[in-house]
Amino acid sequence: MNKKSGLPAISIVSIVATCISSLAFASSFGGATGSATVxxxxxIASNGDNEYQYNAVLLVVDPNDGYKYIGNQIVGPEGGSRSPWTDMITRGLNEEGLAYTWTYVAPDNIEPDSGEAFGITFEQFGRMVLSQAATVEEAIELVDEYPRAYHGNFLFADASGTMAMLEISTKSYEVIFQGDDGTIGRANSWLSPEMQRLSEASDDMSDSGWRQNRWDELLEANSGSITEQTMMRMASDYEGALEHGWSIESHRCDPETTVCRSASTSSEVISPSDGTFWWNWGWGSGRQPRFPEQQGIHDRSWGVYVPFKLSALKPGEYVTKDSRLTPLAIRYIMNHFEISTPTMEIDSIKGQSEETWVRTQ
Known part of the structure; x- marks a missing residue:
């Protein structure tokens, strides 16, 4: 049932921009559709990488004036400074089959960043697009219609198989890919000439450049045979981590200085046509942290993607910021799987050696 009836609890009157200190953040995503998938x-698949004091919770929201949705929300440290994306639903899926994910990129100086711009904030955007857009086309219309105090790379997909990737700044945006056939990946850079003028592009041997190229490599190698399990393997790829500390599955520890900057707070694979949000707290392989004294509670990384079927979920919190399943989640899992921790075998994929895929059982 279409419950959409205007912008939900986000009026222009309430939109404010605040000055927020810049914090380290990284993430990456990949998408495939049409002939690229089985x-x-x-x-679509993505990792949310953040400083170790930030974590993720899993929520189901059923607003009175919009679509029901499930989403990954970033939670900051209590009493700490807010980041631009604190409380943002950074990736999610709604009951109409619209899914989205995001990576952070900021304009350098030609256009205002989120702390200087007037418009929809990061937090407001996630709630708006998931509650109000049923299709990729409608999501793009929302990007275009309302002033923006958010920016980055945004990947949208819907139940029809349409997918779109947008590079978005506060004043400008470019639709890089829109269609029902192909693959695309991104990390924390704008790559189109139109958007590169706003932000310095990452070179191939930067952190973002490495993850970008690795996504492209794996998507191309596996095009035509991509499934949910394939995307899980890609999101959990460890290539490069031991060499220079950069990988899609981001533990982000410098192998020379043993300094850990940030980690994957969550990982997900989303199937819009199935209405399923596969979600993992922490990094997807579940391997043990290399420097646990620096990595907080991330030794609790699940190492398994749990399939959350939106149509079967009641509103509420399903996973806490310290990785624990809530009673809602436990009841859902027991009712649908008759086991406490759903697991699945994930077959090998092209372009990935066993050395870069060591799954914790």
């Missing part, structure tokens, strides 16, 4: 449906 059954032609759209699939």
């Amino acid at each position: 059954d032609s449906k759209a699939l």
